[in-house]
Amino acid sequence: MxxxxxxxxxxxxxxxxxxxxVCDLMAEAQKDALSFYLGNSVMNPGTRVKVNESGFCTKHWQLLTAANKPQGIALMTDTYLGMTRTKFEKSINSLLGTKNPRQAKKAIQSLKEDMQKREKGCLVxxxxxxxxxxxxxxxxxxxxxxxxxxxxxxxxxxxxxxxxxxxxxxxxxxxxxxxxxxxxxxxxxxxxxxxxxxxxxxxxxxxxxxxxxxxxxxxxxxxxxxxxxxxxxxxxxxxxxx
Structure with a gap:
């Protein structure tokens, strides 16, 4: 490539x-990426789709929320949580429907796999x-x-x-x-x-x-x-x- x-x-x-x-340049790269998602880009449907699918790692969610831009973070979080609930629906229903230890273990494993998929990746x-x-x-x-x-x-x-x-x-x-x-x-x-x-x-x-x-x-x-x-x-x- x-x-x-x-x-x-x-x-x-x-x-x-x-x-x-390179550390210095990466500090600037992080600052630029965070600024992008703290600005007007969150009003762009295409950006919101990307956030809904990928989201951010824990570190960058925390840095975004610490930037004192509550409206933009609320907008992204609103739709991200909605998408997360949709992706977890099957696992949650399995957990709620557990009737024996075998089903419990299987449901827990299913949620674990969904969590790993959901937490993989970060736009920043x-x-x-x-x-x-x-x-x-x-x-x-x-x-x-x-x-x-x-x-x-x-x-x-x-x-x-x-x-x-x-x-x-x-x-x-x-x-x-x-x-x-x-x-x-x-x-x-x-x-x-x-x-x-x-x-x-x-x-x-x-x-x-x-x-x-x-x-x-x-x-x-x-x-x-x-x-x-x-x-x-x-x-x-x-x-x-x-």
Whole structure:
């Protein structure tokens, strides 16, 4: 599948010297997707049909409801609940009609399967995933086509481990031969150097709390614990099944 390039945001990301510019871009992708469903789009019948069918994951339902846009959320919830009741009608009737343990277990299993289907997918996660695919593809593409980008990426702070892995998985679809091997080597080298940098920062942070080091400088390590967690886990991951 041919993906549209996102050269400007990816270049901006590299220039930002972020610990993981893909995390930053995904934060913007999430913000944009949430804004779409908090705006006038909810008045569009086509949008409501999509919401009725797919809905949102727990995280994004909560973020939407926390945005203080009650009318739009009420409209979406109204029809979503109606569709949910329709999809669950058979299972609910089976639960109500249970007369023995075997029927009870069968009815419970049926509801479980309906719940799994209903909770699978999220419109915000899907929009984020589409953006993520383009950002990963573009990063690999620019590395192969632009020596300036290659140098900037190598001199950057790497990525969170989650997006580091996804970039490596994306690379074979974009690069081939010696370019692929070089990309894997260079990206890994940059990642390891920056993991070591953060590990050293976190270690110094632990030492800074000792009495003998209280008067010594922080050396920029005041937030090392946050950067360490972000590096390990990623701040904005698409985790809902799409």
């Amino acid at each position: 041919k993906l549209e390039l996102e050269t400007i945001p990816v270049w901006d990301g590299v220039a930002s010297k972020s610990e993981c510019y 996660c899907s929009a984020m995933q589409q953006r993520l695919d383009r950002y990963l593809f573009t990063t690999c593409y620019l590395w192969g086509e632009d020596s300036a980008f290659r140098s900037a990426l190598q001199e950057g702070k790497g990525f969170c481990l989650h997006h580091f892995q996804l970039l490596l998985e994306t690379a074979p679809a974009v690069l081939s031969g010696s370019l692929l091997a070089q990309f894997v080597h260079d990206l890994t080298q940059t990642e390891v150097l920056n993991l070591d940098r953060i590990a050293n920062d976190v270690h110094w942070m632990t030492q800074k709390y000792k009495s003998e080091n209280m008067d010594k400088p922080w050396n920029g390590c005041e937030d090392a614990h946050k950067r360490g967690v972000d590096k390990m886990t990623g701040r904005h991951r698409v985790i809902d099944p799409v």
